[in-house]
Amino acid sequence: MPADRDKPRLESPYEVERALVDRRLACCVLARLDLAGLDLGGVACRDVDWREVGLAGARAEGATFADCRFLGAVLRGARLPRARLVRCVIEGGDCAEASFAGATLAGVRWIDSSGNNAGFERAALSNVVFQASDLYGARFGQAVLVGVRWGNPRLGNAVLNRAAFDGAVLIDCDLSGADLSGASFRDALLVRTRLDDANLSDAVFDGALVVGGTWARADLDAAVRQALGRARQPDGDHQAVIVRYLEQGGSAHVLVAALLAAGEPWSDAPAVALDAVGAAPPDAAPGAVTSAPPRDVRPPANPVVPAGAHVAPQAHERFRKLELD
Numbered sequence: 001m002p003a004d005r006d007k008p009r010l011e012s013p014y015e016v017e018r019a020l021v022d023r024r025l026a027c028c029v030l031a032r033l034d035l036a037g038l039d040l041g042g043v044a045c046r047d048v049d050w051r052e053v054g055l056a057g058a059r060a061e062g063a064t065f066a067d068c069r070f071l072g073a074v075l076r077g078a079r080l081p082r083a084r085l086v087r088c089v090i091e092g093g094d095c096a097e098a099s100f101a102g103a104t105l106a107g108v109r110w111i112d113s114s115g116n117n118a119g120f121e122r123a124a125l126s127n128v129v130f131q132a133s134d135l136y137g138a139r140f141g142q143a144v145l146v147g148v149r150w151g152n153p154r155l156g157n158a159v160l161n162r163a164a165f166d167g168a169v170l171i172d173c174d175l176s177g178a179d180l181s182g183a184s185f186r187d188a189l190l191v192r193t194r195l196d197d198a199n200l201s202d203a204v205f206d207g208a209l210v211v212g213g214t215w216a217r218a219d220l221d222a223a224v225r226q227a228l229g230r231a232r233q234p235d236g237d238h239q240a241v242i243v244r245y246l247e248q249g250g251s252a253h254v255l256v257a258a259l260l261a262a263g264e265p266w267s268d269a270p271a272v273a274l275d276a277v278g279a280a281p282p283d284a285a286p287g288a289v290t291s292a293p294p295r296d297v298r299p300p301a302n303p304v305v306p307a308g309a310h311v312a313p314q315a316h317e318r319f320r321k322l323e324l325d
Contacts, residue, residue: 007049013038134159142167149174161199189245190231191238200224205231209245211238 009029010016016035019025023043031051040060045068052072060080065088072092082102091111099119106126115135120143127147141164148170150158159179166186176196180203187207195215203220205227215228233241 007047130158132158135163136161138163140165140168144169144171145173146171147173150178151176189242191242200228209233209241211241 007027007029009031010019010033013033013035016030016033016038019028020040020043024045025043025048026046027048029049029051030053031049032053034054035058036054036056038055038058040058040063043060043063044066045064046066048065048068050068050070050073053070054074055078056074056076058075058078060078060083062082063080064084064086066084066086068085068088070088070090070093073090073094075093075095075098078095078098080098080100080103083100084104085106085108086104087107088105089109089111090113091109093113095118096114096116097118098115100123101119101121103120103123104126105123105128108125108128110128110130110133112132115130115133115138117137117139118135119139121139121141123140123143125143125145125148128145128149130148130150132151136159138160143165145168150160151174158175160175160183161179162182163180164184165188166184167188168185169189169191170193171191172193173190174194175198176194177198178195179199180195181199181201182203183200184204185208186204188205188209190208190210190213192212193210194213195218198215198218200215200218200220201224203224205224208227208231210228210231211233213232220228
């Protein structure tokens with residue numbers, strides 16, 4: 001990776017548009033440009049620095065961003081459905097009301113950036129770190145989150161009050177110290193998720209399943225404490241509880257979560273499971289996007305597998321063999 005001083009700079013919106021003719025952008029610096037509304041759909045970006053760039057309302061459906069840095073960038077209201085962000089840094093930015101629906105975020109660091117009312121519905125997040133960031137009202141409905149951490153004792157805790165995790169799957173996530181007041185976890189599955197020292201006042205856990213995990217010293221009222229008590233699964237066959245959730249919910253996202261929880265790299269995950277989140281495998285051509293749109297599968301109010309839900313048999317079989325206790 002070349003040093004920043006060795007990277008060419010694109011000095012104007014015209015230069016940016018010219019560089020994007022082949023829908024690829026690599027090893028360059030964009031600084032203090034107003035690119036509001038830019039069409040980045042299907043673009044493959046690698047090792048690009050977006051410094052204080054205005055991308056408000058930009059459209060990046062199915063785009064790929066690898067090893068990119070968004071430093072002080074404005075992505076307010078940007079649309080990134082089914083995009084892929086791999087090993088990217090978002091620092092000091094404004095992503096309020098941006099949409100990452102059906103996107104894949106892997107190894108992303110989100111630092112001191114606003115994500116108020118941002119949408120991560122049906123997204124797949126793996127080893128993402130949110131540090132000192134405000135995500136008031138963010139929506140993670142039906143998303144899969146594996147190894148995601150919010151907050152850092154040195155940098156400050158994340159704000160997630162009134163965030164929605166309805167129908168989401170959280171595996172090995174750390175929400176310690178986060179402000180989750182008024183947050184909703186309806187019908188969610190939380191596996192080994194830490195809620196220690198979190199503010200859980202007025203949080204909702206109706207229909208949720210909690211497998212393992214802790215909430216020591218959390219700020220919670222009697223109603224929330226009772227709801228967590230009902231959601232927490234007793235010691236025993238946790239694997240059976242999780243498999244039952246998968247079968248009843250019918251969400252193929254959970255198959256990806258299961259593979260990631262077992263330490264399976266993305267490249268080993270069945271293609272059909274990756275297809276369920278509308279993301280291309282990492283060895284695909286840059287900017288590639290699977291043809292299937294993300295499926296709107298809602299676990300598990302009336303537990304049935306929806307017609308047309310794509311569930312990979314081999315992924316189910318591999319998951320059944322996992323030891324999750």
